[in-house]
Amino acid sequence: MRARRLRTGLKGWGGVGAMAVACALAVLFALLLPVARADGGSDGTDSGGHGVARGSQARAAEECTDPEKQTLPPAGDDGPTIDEIRGREGEKRKLIVGVDQNSYRWGYRDPNSGGDAELEGFDIDLVRRIAEDILGDRNAVQFKAIPTDQRIPAIQDGRVDMVVRTMTINCDRLTDVAFSAPYFRTGQQVLAPKSSDITGYDGTLAGKDICTAAGSTALSTLRQDRADGRLAEGVDLRTTVPNQLDCLVRLQLGEVDAVVTDGALAASQAAQDPTVELKGDAFTTEYYGVAMKKDADDLVRRVNQILVQWRADEAEGWQRSYERWLSRTMGGDPAKSEPPTPPQYLREG
CATH class of the missing domain: 3.40.190.10 (Periplasmic binding protein-like II)
Known part of the structure; x- marks a missing residue:
């Protein structure tokens, strides 16, 4: 007992x-x-009324291989999605991002930081890097704390422009959203x-x-x-x-x-x-990616370009964020956590 x-x-x-x-x-x-x-059975259905949709998703997933590679090549061109974000006026001119506020060292509020206990962590560093590139201001972000089971609905409903929330790229999710190239390896x-x-x-x-x-x-x-x-x-x-x-x-x-x-x-x-x-050891190999709407091709390409630059930036890039936030919990050697280099882009636009 x-x-x-x-x-x-x-x-x-x-x-x-x-x-x-x-x-x-x-x-x-x-x-x-x-x-x-949940009923805990082996039928593979999820709670929340997704049973009907999962049939077609399962078929699509069966045709999916190497999900971490199913993304668009990087590019810096603007497009309708980025234009819409930039077109927001006044206080609304911000990147709207779904994040976690409870994942220690990833996206969390430190009660000892003083002031308003702003969000910080590895994922938050990436969000600010994306905002700086698209809007010219790393603080031009509207953070929306969303639970794990609301990450995909938040994107599909247009509540957020993207989700940066330790979200694993997998074949099932690729039927609902688009992903960037991987930015972190886990299991x-x-x-x-x-x-x-x-x-x-x-x-x-x-x-x-x-x-x-x-x-x-x-x-x-x-x-x-x-x-x-x-x-x-x-x-x-x-x-x-x-x-x-x-x-x-x-x-x-x-x-x-x-x-x-x-x-x-x-x-x-x-x-x-x-x-x-x-x-024990990790029993799967998976990758985190930035999730966006399926038709937001220009934003996917831009985020992939930002990720290339972030990885290459030795002063304030991926390595620095790892050292700042994750070395104390995951160890000083980041090699096992690094995403594939170079990334592959197999999705056709």
Whole structure:
């Protein structure tokens, strides 16, 4: 029987006291938010009414190979999407970007930074670089905090120009949105208490309850692995949450035995809570990309050009952002996290 206790020792946003407050608030919101309980079956359907659409998406995904390469070549030309962004007047002349505000070192608000605790992190650096290139002002950004399961709807509904939120490029998502070239390499990994007998993505997960974020690559991967017989027997996948950080709270409360998410995010969460750790190696290879509307070809090309420049900038580019935000959680050697060099652009405009 699982222990129903709150794990102590949360740290990592610059002070134990501040993080205690942040954790308490996170627990409160998590308890108030209903947990989405999917049926946990092996039929591969997601909650939220997407069952009908997934049939055609699955067929399209079967024809997709190397999703990280399915993007347009870089170019600096303007087009209708960029013209629309630049045409906004006054205070509205900003790039509207969907981000996370709860992912430590990626997109988060540091309560110890003073003032308004502005968003900061690796993804935020990239957003500001894009805004500087398109609008000439790195601060010309309207950030919109969106949950994991709302990333694609926010793009399709026109609520944001793009999403920069540790979003994995995969074949299913390419049926709904366009992606830039990869800007970060990662893979799915298991996060569990240090005291747990779980050793990784293996038979030690048998009979365990695992938390994932609704609409995440982790959830779809686990469901597919169960359908293919690769997931340990008796794993319960019913606990899904709107935001991935909520899984850490569930783990701290003893409501689940483990979390599966991108290794980069898991490393940040392990840095926040010294009672949990990554178990085993990453069991997939995936890439983060900037997501945009499918028909925003000019914006996709421009973002890909910006990514080339960002990677090449030794002073304030990709390497500097890694050192600033991620070296403390992922290690000083960024080689395993670097996207493919050179990137490939296989999509035809």
